[in-house]
Amino acid sequence: MDDARKAIESVFRIERVRLIGGLARRLRDLPLAEEFAQDALAAALVDWPRSGVPERPGAWLAAAARRRAIDHFRRREMWARRHAALAFEMPAAEDPVPALEARLDDEVGDESLALIFIACHPALTREARAALTLRLVAGLSVAEIARAFLLAEGAAARRITRAKAALAATGAAFEAPRGPDRAARIASVLEVLYLIFNEGYAPTSGAKPVRADLCAEALRLARALAHGCRAEPEVWGLLGLIELQGSRRNARATAEGLPIPLPEQDRARWDRLMIRRGLAALERARALGGEGGDYELQAAIAACHARASRPEAVDWAEIARLYDRLVEVRRSPVVALNRAVAWSMAEGPQEGLVHLRDIEAAGVLRGYAPLPAAIGDCLRRMGRPDLARPAFLQAARLSRNDAERAFLLRRADACVGSLPREGADDA
Amino acid sequence: MRVMVLVKATAASEAGEMPSEALLEAMTAYNEELAAAGVMLGGEGLHPSAKGKRIVFEGASRTVVDGPFAETRELVAGFWLLEVRDMEEAVEWVRRCPNPMRERSEIEIRPVFEAGDFGDAMTPELKDREETLRSRLDD
Numbered sequence: 279m280d281d282a283r284k285a286i287e288s289v290f291r292i293e294r295v296r297l298i299g300g301l302a303r304r305l306r307d308l309p310l311a312e313e314f315a316q317d318a319l320a321a322a323l324v325d326w327p328r329s330g331v332p333e334r335p336g337a338w339l340a341a342a343a344r345r346r347a348i349d350h351f352r353r354r355e356m357w358a359r360r361h362a363a364l365a366f367e368m369p370a371a372e373d374p375v376p377a378l379e380a381r382l383d384d385e386v387g388d389e390s391l392a393l394i395f396i397a398c399h400p401a402l403t404r405e406a407r408a409a410l411t412l413r414l415v416a417g418l419s420v421a422e423i424a425r426a427f428l429l430a431e432g433a434a435a436r437r438i439t440r441a442k443a444a445l446a447a448t449g450a451a452f453e454a455p456r457g458p459d460r461a462a463r464i465a466s467v468l469e470v471l472y473l474i475f476n477e478g479y480a481p482t483s484g485a486k487p488v489r490a491d492l493c494a495e496a497l498r499l500a501r502a503l504a505h506g507c508r509a510e511p512e513v514w515g516l517l518g519l520i521e522l523q524g525s526r527r528n529a530r531a532t533a534e535g536l537p538i539p540l541p542e543q544d545r546a547r548w549d550r551l552m553i554r555r556g557l558a559a560l561e562r563a564r565a566l567g568g569e570g571g572d573y574e575l576q577a578a579i580a581a582c583h584a585r586a587s588r589p590e591a592v593d594w595a596e597i598a599r600l601y602d603r604l605v606e607v608r609r610s611p612v613v614a615l616n617r618a619v620a621w622s623m624a625e626g627p628q629e630g631l632v633h634l635r636d637i638e639a640a641g642v643l644r645g646y647a648p649l650p651a652a653i654g655d656c657l658r659r660m661g662r663p664d665l666a667r668p669a670f671l672q673a674a675r676l677s678r679n680d681a682e683r684a685f686l687l688r689r690a691d692a693c694v695g696s697l698p699r700e701g702a703d704d705a
Numbered sequence: 706m707r708v709m710v711l712v713k714a715t716a717a718s719e720a721g722e723m724p725s726e727a728l729l730e731a732m733t734a735y736n737e738e739l740a741a742a743g744v745m746l747g748g749e750g751l752h753p754s755a756k757g758k759r760i761v762f763e764g765a766s767r768t769v770v771d772g773p774f775a776e777t778r779e780l781v782a783g784f785w786l787l788e789v790r791d792m793e794e795a796v797e798w799v800r801r802c803p804n805p806m807r808e809r810s811e812i813e814i815r816p817v818f819e820a821g822d823f824g825d826a827m828t829p830e831l832k833d834r835e836e837t838l839r840s841r842l843d844d
Contacts, residue, residue, distance in 0.1 A: 288797035291790075292742065331800075390741060498788070502743030528819070551746070 282327040290319050293336045294417050299389030301343055302396060303452040308442050312414075314350070318342035390415070391506040392454045394499065398467040401448045406441035407470045408477070413438050416495045426477060426492055454506075464507065468516045468573060471500050475520050479527065493524055504559070511568020514559045518577035521556030522584050525549040535681045536688075541589035553584045575604040594624035611642040619652050627656035647676035651686055663693035707746070707788050707817040708795045714780035715806045719753045719773060724805075731803035739787065744798060748785035778811065792816070 294315060301311035318339045332338040397411040405427070412418040412426065424434035455463040478492025497520055504517045529547035531537055538544075560577045568574045579600045586592040601617035614637055622630020634653050643649045654669030670690035677683040724732070739745035755773040774780060783805065789795045795814050802812065 284793050285797065288793040291794060292797055292801075295742075335801075494788075494790070498743035500743070502741055505740040505743070555746070 283323065285331060286319075286322050286326055289331060289335045290322070290339070291417055293339050295390040295393055295415055296336060297339055297343060298414060299391075299393035299396075299452075300340065301347065303389065303392055305347065306452055308396065308414075308445060308452075310347075310350070314343040314346045315339075317346040321346075390502065392452060394467055394503065395454050395463055396445065396450065396452055398463070398470045399445055399448065399450050400462060400466045401450070402441050402444055404469060404473055406437060406444065407466065408473050409434065409437045410441045410445075411470050411499070412474065412495065415499060418495070422491075426489065464510055464513065467503065468512060471496050471503070472516060472520070472573075474499070475524070479523060479530075490527060493520075493527055496520060497524055509566060511563045511566035512571045512573050514563035514566065515568050515571050515573030515575075515577050518556045518559035518563060519573050519580055521552045521559055522577060522580035525552035525556060525584065531681065536685050537681055540583060541592075545588070548584070556584065557581055570603060570607070572604070572607050575600055575607060579604070592623075594620060598624040611637060611640070612646075612648075615643060615646075615649055615652060619655075622652075622656050622659075627659040631656040631660070645676055647673045647678075647682065647686070649673075650676065651689075654689065658689075658693065667693035706791065706795075707786065707819070708792070709815045709817055710748075710785040710787060710795070710799055711781050711813040711815065712750075712783035712805050713811040713813060714754070714777050714782040715808050715810050716777055717808055718782040718806060718810075719755070719777050719780065721753050721755070722807075728803060728805070732805070735801070735803055738801075739785070739798065744787050744789055746786040746788055748783070750783040751781060753782075754780050786817070 297318065298311050298315045301314055302308050305311055305314075321342045322335075322339060326332070394411065394415050397414045398407045402410065409423050409427065412423050413420070418426070420435050420438065421431055423429075423438070424431040427434065429437070474492055475496035478489040478494075478496060500513075500517045500520050504513050507513045525548050526540075526543060528549065529538065529543040529545070556577065560574065560581055563569075563571065563574045563577065579597050582593050582597045582600070598617065598620040601613065601620045605613050605617050615634070618630050618633030618637060621633055631653065634649070634656060637643055638649060638653070650669045651673035654666040654673060657663075657666035657669060667690050670686050670693065674683050674686035674690060677686060736745065736748065753773065757772040757774070759770040759772070759774065761768040761770055787795060787798065789798065792814070799812050799814055804810070805812070
């Protein structure tokens with residue numbers, strides 16, 4: 279029985295996107311679509327353990343949800359008629375149910391894709407889009423989403439409910455967008471997938487350095503999206519970026535969960551299959567004319583690391599040049615910070631420090647731990663552990679991620695024993 | 706997790722019988738579905754073992770044996786590499802694969818090792834060499 283339930287849940291996990299996507303598109307009502315899909319699952323849980331999993335489980339579930347939808351609208355229609363009669367109004371001449379039935383029967387295009395586009399509607403905040411995507415498209419439970427974003431379960435549930443209400447208020451079409459709208463909608467989807475990936479890969483807070491499940495969901499969604507939007511260069515750029523960064527997920531932290539900086543990572547633990555897939559996706563993005571796109575540039579930077587057989591072989595000058603272009607496309611202070619770090623690796627810590635001090639003076643990254651951490655690192659490499667230590671301590675105070683904080687404190691401690699040296703060290 | 710899905714050979718596949726147009730069409734649709742779900746990393750069909758060779762290892766000796774090979778049902782006729790959440794999901798995906806053969810056949814699912822699964826047998830020095838080799842292969 280338990281095995282049967284597990285099997286049914288696996289079926290449902292595979293079918294749910296198409297099921298909900300199809301219902302939402304036809305009914306133009308997301309909560310109802312989810313409700314009918316849930317009803318279909320409940321019916322399967324009763325029926326299948328007795329009669330076995332049907333040969334075409336997807337069709338079975340769709341039929342069950344369709345029956346439930348028609349029942350629902352018939353009841354609602356009867357209600358409306360009774361209500362109309364009471365109000366001495368003539369009932370509507372046309373029975374809407376057959377029209378609805380016709381709509382439920384109409385065959386479709388790509389429903390899973392449509393559902394991603396619905397969940398990532400630009401009218402929603404980034405966080406709402408991410409939560410809704412994980413709930414609707416990846417099928418994560420509210421509890422899992424709460425864990426992913428370090429929210430109380432109630433807060434996660436409210437975020438999702440509000441997102442659905444906001445979506446209903448926009449009257450958005452439940453279809454993959456076409457025409458001039460499309461590029462903006464794709465950008466919105468890409469932003470959400472990368473947010474989900476990053477929440478798994480570099481959690482902003484909490485105890486764990488990598489949440490593999492979130493990375494895996496983002497990767498799966500990006501692969502699915504690339505399959506559905508084959509001609510979109512930035513979709514391939516994002517896929518390349520996620521594959522390349524994800525290839526390092528088993529090398530990024532010690533067994534105790536402390537982060538390991540890129541140059542110190544055990545490259546044997548990098549996932550070669552993901553690297554090959556990532557480089558291929560990057561090639562594809564470029565072949566489609568995506569050179570210079572936001573995600574293409576980020577993927578190109580990740581590729582510089584992936585291609586180097588050892589840390590000394592990394593082409594930092596190339597990375598710094600790529601950051602120069604990226605900072606033009608994505609005017610973000612965090613990118614400016616990474617660019618400064620890249621220049622510190624390409625041209626030495628003094629050069630990096632000049633850029634870092636500029637960013638510090640601009641004041642936009644006040645309270646952002648990686649800024650003092652990078653400053654500390656340049657000072658350490660310049661042979662000034664006495665100046666580096668307070669920077670590392672400041673970074674540790676600012677960090678909200680436990681593992682990162684422990685790492686920064688160790689760096690600060692390492693500065694205590696060593697004395698200032700003459701000259702610079704570019705190691 | 707990654708799994709290797711192995712389509713086992715049958716007498717017909719070993720005899721070189723090609724899949725029908727209907728089966729090819731169904732397989733294409735199935736592959737589309739795997740890709741659309743973001744699950745498929747790769748997959749290919751294999752020629753009959755008559756076109757294959759085996760290298761038998763015994764201590765220092767190496768003997769090359771030409772196909773075809775006996776024990777038909779243990780031979781592989783094709784494979785997929787999938788990335789799924791768990792074994793249950795892999796089973797469900799394989800259950801919905803079109804029957805690859807006209808006769809009784811089997812498909813086997815085997816989890817793929819991941820970094821870390823080798824434990825201490827992989828010394829730092831071995832890792833270093835493997836890494837150098839792999840990076841050369843990628844160039």
